[in-house]
Amino acid sequence: MIKSMTGFGKSILQLPTKKITIEVKSLNSKNLDLNARIPSQYREKELEMRNTIAKKLVRGKVDFGLYVEATGEETSNKVNEAIVKEYIRQLSNVHQGDTTELLKMAVRMPDALKTEREQINKEEFDAIKKELTIALSEIENYRTDEGKALEKDFNLRITNIGKLLEKVIQIDPERIEIVRERLHKAVSDLKEEVDQNRFEQELIYYLEKFDITEEKVRLANHLEYFTSTLNSSDSNGKKLGFITQEIGREINTIGSKSNYAPMQQLVVQMKDELEKIKEQLLNVL
Secondary structure (H helix, E strand, O other), rough: OOOOOEEEEEEEEEEEOEEEEEEEEOOOOOEEEEEEEEEEEHHHHHHHHHHHHHHHHOEEEEEEEEEEEEEOOOOOEEEHHHOOOOHHHHHHHHHOOOOOHHHHHHHOOOOEEEEEOOOOOHHHHHHHHHHHHHHHHHHHHHHHHHHHHHHHHHHHHHHHHHHHHHHHHHHHHHHHHHHHHHHHHHHHHOOOOHHHHHHHHHHHHHHHHHOOHHHHHHHHHHHHHHHHHOOOOOOOOOHHHHHHHHHHHHHHHHHHOOOHHHHHHHHHHHHHHHHHHHHHHOOEO
């Protein structure tokens, strides 16, 4: 079973005084590229959350966001009363104005507000970890569903290449005969007598250079190997990528040896199917 690297997961934790939203999004990438956006008070737990995400998602360009919205009466911002009173006293010395106006000016001055750093208690972080697991499960389900669609397309493309290979095998004897006739005609056009035994030896040597028996066998084996790997229990996009390279090598060799237009047309169609597989493999985990 293969999985896509594309996915999205989200979970919301409602606490008495705040709402915490966890979002995880992933796209394709050669390795794990994890970008985290979390409030400063949760930084001490960032490494643990990163490890949890990396273990679950393995590979991909991942964006992880943890967003906090205050919903209760408590706030981490407190008025620094002593400093505000001192600002008002100093301002009143400069200008005898309305106390309300002086207060408005004072609260805008530096250090008028102080932010108390919140401590993460164990119960809260345990709840966050649970919600993170839920979000990661969602993204895993997303990746699995996307993987099923990719698997269906891969099976179609591999089947198409297999059918084209069958056509190559069918016309191969005809190709060899045409190449043989072409050589006979080329010699006869010279209007010179040649040693038939020597000619047959040279002909066999020449035809061996155009023989694609090994390529046909290897290509069929690679197609079968791709399908078995596709149906294995693990999702291994890199391994499938290596197999497509081998498939491409055999197709290219058949094309270079064919020397026969109908076969070259089949090779072009096989290459087209293979390119579509390569494009989609970039999304496979």
